[in-house]
Amino acid sequence: MDMNTIEAVVPTTDPAEWRDGDAWLAGGTVLFSYGSTVLKRLLDLGEAGWPAVTVDDAGIELAATCTVAELYALPASEAVAGRKWPGLDLFRPCCDSFVASFKVWNMSTVGGNLCTSLPAGPMISLCAGLDATATILAPGGSSRTVPVAAFVTGDGQNGLAPGELLRSIHLPASSLSSKVAFRRLSLSNLGRSGVLLIGRRDADGGLVITVTAATKRPVQLRFAAAVMPGPAALAAAVGRAIPAELYHNDIHGLPEWRRDMTLRLAEEIRAELLEERLTVSGDFWTGPSGPPHATSPQPSAQP
């Protein structure tokens, strides 16, 4: 929608230019979706020229301005050809976890999703699940690095100070090399995530389960190789890590359902990554759980 209070669009990537009433403009899909009656200027990152994706042995560096479409294309691109990174298998399911369609992916950015900081932000799920770190530029030329899992601090809340700019996200090769698992539930087919869990079994044998969408902010459970949990230990760990009030409560899922589904999906991931059994869920996938959509297989109006 139109933001009629905007007086100027200023192309810049310099946090020093930021002043009260400014907002960083990346893809614009969130700013222009909610609109604003207070913003005065948009600081336009559209001409930043940051390379969307940089791949090296240390991992993948995503510019904050990398579009979701570019991220979706990455696993099948030359840039990662030959890399033995199972973590790449998470990219597309996470993109498909957007309630927005591929058209919006052409504009919306990875950084924008992180900075919007909604519980169901699927780029948060992906980056937190892979222990990614975010590089933040501050006015005055300094920068800092924080884990994405800690960057998002609540529903729509994050650790950015006024004027700070999310520059990039680094996905470490160590996480990308891990065996991964993905689980998601929504109240509607292909709808907004109500519960999204990503699991990782690292090279050192450790298990990491990252809970998003169900909780107001990402929650990570870490188990060293020496103390792999059984079902009861896992459930207890989830209970300790996520107090009742941390479960998100909105139209996209009752907290009680989110809690029980978190427990259920965490156990599925545990079992899968520990190779006790294999199941797949996610309603856009076809797999052992059956056809992806609620559709009558028989033709209509058949006499």
Add this chain to the structure above:
Amino acid sequence: MAIEINGTATPATPRPGQCLRTFLREQGNFGVKKGCDGGDCGACTVHVDGTPVHSCIYPAVRAEGKAVTTIEGLAQGGALHPVQEQFLAEQGFQCGFCTAGMMMTAATFDDEQKANLPRSLKGNLCRCTGYRSIADAVCGTRDKHNHDAGAAAGAAAGAAGATASRAGQLGDNVPAPAGTAVVTGTARYTLDVPAEELQGLLHLKLLRSPHAHARIVAIDKNAALQVPGVVAVFTHEDAPAQFFSTAQHELYTDDPDDTRVLDDVVRFIGQRVAAVVAESVGAAEAGTRALQVEYELLDTVFSPQDAMLPSAPALHGDKDAVKARISRPRQNVVVELHSELGSVADGFAAANFIHEHTYRTQRVQHVAMETHSSIAWLDEEDRLVVRSSSQVPFLVRRTLGRVFDLHEDRIRVVAGRVGGGFGGKQEMLTEDLVALAAMALRRPVQLEFTRTEQFTAATTRHPFTIKLKAGASKDGLLTALQLDVVTNTGAYGNHASGVMFHGCGESLAVYKCDNKKVDAHAVYTNTVPAGAFRGYGLSQTIFAIESAIDELAVGIGMDPLEFRLRNMVREGDDMLSTTPEPEEDVHYGSYGLDQCISLVRDALDRGKQRYRDAGLDDLGPDWATGEGSALSMIDTVPPRGHFAHSRVSLLPDGTFGADVGTAEFGNGTTTVHAQLAATALSTTAGKVAVRQSDTDLVEHDTGAFGSAGTVVAGKATLLAATELASRIRTVAAALTGVAESGCVLDDGGVDCAGRRVPLTDIHDAARHQGVQLAAEGNWDGTPRSVAFNVHGFRVAVNTGTGELRILQSVQAADAGVVVNPRQCRGQIEGGIAQALGAALYEELCVDDAGRVTTDILRQYHIPSFADVPRSEVYFASTNDQVGPLGAKSMSESPFNPVAPALANAIRNATGVRFGELPIGRDKIYVGLKEAGLVPLR
């Protein structure tokens, strides 16, 4: 760098905060629609350098130096794009408001995307069709089952003794006349008026109340008037004193006079406080922010149960009960109903099983893709003209006359093509404001609701709380049915009475039962007003009663459909709900309920067998499967008069013109009118040009609600066309000397005992005699008939997650003779989809302070392509004695049996009764868990 639009560089430059959507519309590209303005619905989809984007969330400045393609540029070299051809061929639209965006998206699909439409089309919402016709259009494979459905209905009509289907006439799948305009983006909706036609157009924005209940002490306009571009501010001091209701009915006395254009008391968060009119939307918005309002806060009440307590604040306590037509203003009771037929005490005593449950239905919003909007101006004769997105232009004229004390001939109300209604546009929510401003400022004034205003400040379905008690004897008789109904009408009583009474009408009358008791209250609360919504009260009570019927059947160990067959009315039975005598003017013009039940039962049986044969009947240990059904009855016309006037004339070129009052908002009545006239005039629908929804065209039309477009307005058109045919024969007889009885119309002429006179000659001959070959028809909406719908589902429920899968969806409809089977099927499919939304997802939430929290489409999930199964649709074979050429109504009613059928199927699968809507996956899970049915892992 210029923005190129459809191959031409535009000299205009966008404003800094402007989105591409409004920029494109400002350049005259009206095919780019606003459905949500938030990136959710896809109606504004365009291509930027070939890439599809949602233009409402695309910063317009980013398009500089790029090439934009809109729907207007999709066709190349005068030939439609294949996608446009396919949408036309498959009629993949109803109101057409989403169609341009749908096609701009589909035009980019590769085969892989076409193979996964649930995913590929999740960014395109359609509220009308239920997506089946869109799927057929996108894939471009003419679905042969379309033709099966048409053929089946045609055969049904034939068997019932009606005229056999002829091309372009009754029973044919005639395409919508507006089809080409819709697929090329040139159909003109309310605000699609070129700037040059509205010189000096002003924009109106509303300051809305932040308080749920307050008296306005003072409004300081000064700062607002200082805002550059602001022209005027209107407050309650400028508004007429006349009270009225936003609800529009033939008799305004059907609704309470409890509303003012601008009031000095606000009764819900979002109510109009003041209107700012400015040269631009931005200036008007700035003006609303600059207004200083002093409020005196008043006590609030948010639930109807609380509102009836003696201690509750009275929202309209200052009003006179008789004068304002409010039952008990001091107790917040707008209207009430108390009745008992027989004795329910005796009925319960005779019962072997009694079911008692409190059922609840939620607030849902219509979510017509076109938001409320209107433009008012004064014409050269100084007459007020209002162009509005309305289902009821004639009633809006009447209400504007009453509110502003104007004679009706000083007002003209027109509707362009209307982007969906569903009852929401049977209200006057914008027209009074633009009229006020345009008359005061003598300039054109426009008001367009945002999607958030639709949710927070328009109208919703009435939430019902239904305490139900019902009994059955072990031999399968319904012995007693008792309802205590409380409806929440919100801050104003628009439609409170009609919805409550209608809700307690056909839902009860469809069952023979000697003992029926109803207590019902419609109650004010400090919340967004409820209003007319598809089904008009029936969907709420039918949810409760059909759920209860299912429980009774289970309770006495009988198949639920068998129990219905034992207790439902049969042709000739009195239809009784709350009065001891049946409605005088409601008849069994035809009766197909028994057929509908058989059609659904047989289809469910076949579906079960198909699953079994395919080895798909066992989904695994977590899944429970079940079947459920529900029935519904509806009177084919609203009560107490529904009037229509039509005028059909022979045009100089030998074709016909039909002027009708009823509005077109995707319901397809334009096609139906053309077909009815064509049948009477022995021509084809393509030769009947229909003009509509303009108070200057015909004398009066109550409007397009209560599914009256076919059975009332259509009847008027049929009468007019029949009379015109007779007059044409008279002229032909005089011309040839052949007796009138020997003159027979054919397509384009009259056969006079072997000599064929072309209609052009007939027209000329008549003109030379000074006779205009035109005829008028009118119908007053009585007597009325009854129509039926039965829905059946097979579902699977995941007992571990609450996920619900619809394995089979079947609806059988008794629509009498089906005038246009493809369109009627579309109405049913669309009704099913909308009902699935209300059954499973949609809920307008109001928090403890009275604020609507679900105010954008991402918080209010309407069914997307992925949510809607393909439904099997069947028609009963009946021929109505009341409706035009045997037809009955079929727009509202397909909605009504869907939610209870689904709840009954879930009950059958799991044993758990869900009596509160929506039945979300989370609520299913919690319900199963409470019942101890969630498997331990």
